[in-house]
Amino acid sequence: MGNKRNGRASSNKAVSHIRFPLGELASRRKELKEKYLAQNSKLKDLQKDVQKRSKKIERQQESISLLDTKEQSMSHRKRKLENEKAKEPRKISGFDERSNKHAVAVVKKPTVTSVMIQLDGKTSAALAGMWVTLINESTTEQLMACVETSPKMQSKVIPGISVNLDNVHDFATTFCKANIGEFEEQVNGSYRDFCSYITTLAELYILVDQALGSESFFQHFVSLPYHFRVAIGADGAPFGKDDEATAWLVSFLNVGKHIQSEKDNFLICGANCSETHEDVNNDNKAIPNGTLGGDPSCTWHPWDYEERVKVAKKVAAKKEQLFKTNVSSKTKRNKLLNFIKEQGSRQEYEPVLGKLIDCGFAKPLHNSNNAWGYLHNLMLEIALSKSNITPNCKEIDQLPANSTLVIYLTILEETVRVPQLVKKIKTWFGEGRKTSFAYRFTGKEKKLLS
Numbered sequence: 001m002g003n004k005r006n007g008r009a010s011s012n013k014a015v016s017h018i019r020f021p022l023g024e025l026a027s028r029r030k031e032l033k034e035k036y037l038a039q040n041s042k043l044k045d046l047q048k049d050v051q052k053r054s055k056k057i058e059r060q061q062e063s064i065s066l067l068d069t070k071e072q073s074m075s076h077r078k079r080k081l082e083n084e085k086a087k088e089p090r091k092i093s094g095f096d097e098r099s100n101k102h103a104v105a106v107v108k109k110p111t112v113t114s115v116m117i118q119l120d121g122k123t124s125a126a127l128a129g130m131w132v133t134l135i136n137e138s139t140t141e142q143l144m145a146c147v148e149t150s151p152k153m154q155s156k157v158i159p160g161i162s163v164n165l166d167n168v169h170d171f172a173t174t175f176c177k178a179n180i181g182e183f184e185e186q187v188n189g190s191y192r193d194f195c196s197y198i199t200t201l202a203e204l205y206i207l208v209d210q211a212l213g214s215e216s217f218f219q220h221f222v223s224l225p226y227h228f229r230v231a232i233g234a235d236g237a238p239f240g241k242d243d244e245a246t247a248w249l250v251s252f253l254n255v256g257k258h259i260q261s262e263k264d265n266f267l268i269c270g271a272n273c274s275e276t277h278e279d280v281n282n283d284n285k286a287i288p289n290g291t292l293g294g295d296p297s298c299t300w301h302p303w304d305y306e307e308r309v310k311v312a313k314k315v316a317a318k319k320e321q322l323f324k325t326n327v328s329s330k331t332k333r334n335k336l337l338n339f340i341k342e343q344g345s346r347q348e349y350e351p352v353l354g355k356l357i358d359c360g361f362a363k364p365l366h367n368s369n370n371a372w373g374y375l376h377n378l379m380l381e382i383a384l385s386k387s388n389i390t391p392n393c394k395e396i397d398q399l400p401a402n403s404t405l406v407i408y409l410t411i412l413e414e415t416v417r418v419p420q421l422v423k424k425i426k427t428w429f430g431e432g433r434k435t436s437f438a439y440r441f442t443g444k445e446k447k448l449l450s
Contacts, residue, residue, distance in 0.1 A: 167192050171271045175349065189271025191248075198250060201266060202228055205252060219254045229253035232268070232356070245272050305351065305358045311343050312350040372449050373441040380425070380437060383408040394430050418445050 138146075147153045171189035206226055209218040220227065234248045248269035251259055258264045284290070290299035318339050322332045340348060351357040386404040393399070399406050413422045424439050 167196060169193065171269070187271050189269065191269035191271075192267075194250070194268055197266075197268060198230065201250070201252065202226070205254070217256050217258055219256045221254070245270070303345075303347065303357065305355050307345075308347045308351055308357070311340070311345045311347040314343065315340060315348050368446050369441040369443065372446055373439065376421075376439075376441070377437060379408065384433075394432055396426055396429055416448055418448055421445060 134143075147158070168190050169192070171191055172187055174191075175187070205218060205228075209216045209226075212218075221229070229252065231251050231253055232248065233251075234246055246269075247267060249265045250268050251265045253259060255264045284299060287299055291297075294301060315336070318336060322335060325332065327335075336348075340346060383405045387399065387406075389399065389403075389405070396406065396409065409422055409425065412418050412425075421439060425437065428437050
């Protein structure tokens with residue numbers, strides 16, 4: 001028995017000495033796993049980088065292949081065009097006086113390589129080729145970008161290109177006197193010499209009509225060929241700080257439907273002044289059911305040329321009288337305008353068109369614009385009257401948010417979206433509201449309000 005117990009005890013001790021180290025294994029496994037994951041993450045990043053670079057290389061290869069294809073196609077096309085140009089004869093027809101017959105001369109067209117650019121006595125086929133390639137292969141935007149970004153083009157080439165402006169004259173130099181600064185407003189602008197300009201336009205239309213032949217749009221109105229019907233019109237529009245600008249246009253009624261195109265209406269004068277109308281003024285413009293005509297019983301009357309000249313001469317004499325007085329320029333100007341108003345006229349100078357002005361006729365332009373302007377002024381007066389604004393208040397920001405004027409301006413700016421009108425009202429308000437509010441409505445405001 002004693003030997004058995006001793007044997008068991010010795011065997012248990014041996015087992016305890018050879019037991020497997022589980023804790024060390026778990027620790028080692030964790031260490032290896034972390035190391036593997038770290039290396040695997042780096043490997044994935046490298047693989048992603050390799051994929052990106054591979055795709056980039058593929059795209060570049062595709063681009064190179066596409067460019068090669070385009071280059072081959074363009075080269076083939078260029079050779080084909082050069083061969084066609086070299087083979088194609090050019091016919092020049094003329095009249096042979098000796099045989100009373102039309103003669104035809106056949107001339108071989110030069111090839112592209114024979115085109116030369118003459119520079120300082122030297123010829124350069126290479127420059128000619130590059131220039132032709134640049135013009136033919138570039139878009140308008142690309143050519144403009146080249147010109148705008150080239151210092152040489154901006155500083156040397158463009159300034160050397162001259163434009164003939166002999167037919168364009170300064171408005172103030174011709175029509176405004178040297179002493180205009182005393183009591184008159186300077187009128188700046190430019191105009192063309194009408195007689196020479198209209199002759200040039202007539203010659204242009206004759207060439208166009210003959211070139212188009214049976215497909216020409218030019219109308220002769222069952223009369224002698226090239227009996228021109230000419231129309232001249234003037235229209236004012238809001239522009240610049242003074243809110244006044246007028247353009248005079250000339251057009252040929254013979255062009256038919258083309259009269260609606262801006263390409264067939266030509267500018268002959270542009271100036272920072274208001275357009276002239278009939279004898280309409282602030283006192284009679286609101287008369288309901290008014291009539292316009294030459295009869296004395298009419299409310300408004302078209303200007304008569306002889307009457308215009310008489311008034312213009314009276315105004316000139318009044319200017320000479322005011323020039324000798326010792327009052328401010330502003331006072332002189334106001335007295336002159338009141339004098340013109342007393343004459344029942346708006347004529348300050350003799351008509352530039354002379355007696356042709358009697359050929360003009362009234363046209364009901366901008367009725368809706370004027371109607372919206374009238375309605376707006378009524379609404380603005382109501383908003384001001386309900387806001388209880390003190391006379392010395394010049395800042396709209398000082399008014400409470402529930403002020404009727406503030407609410408009205410907010411609607412105009414955020415709902416109707418007429419920022420120019422709102423800006424004009426704020427400027428007028430900041431100047432102390434000394435005069436009645438004036439703003440010329442245009443088609444833009446009309447569309448937003450309608």
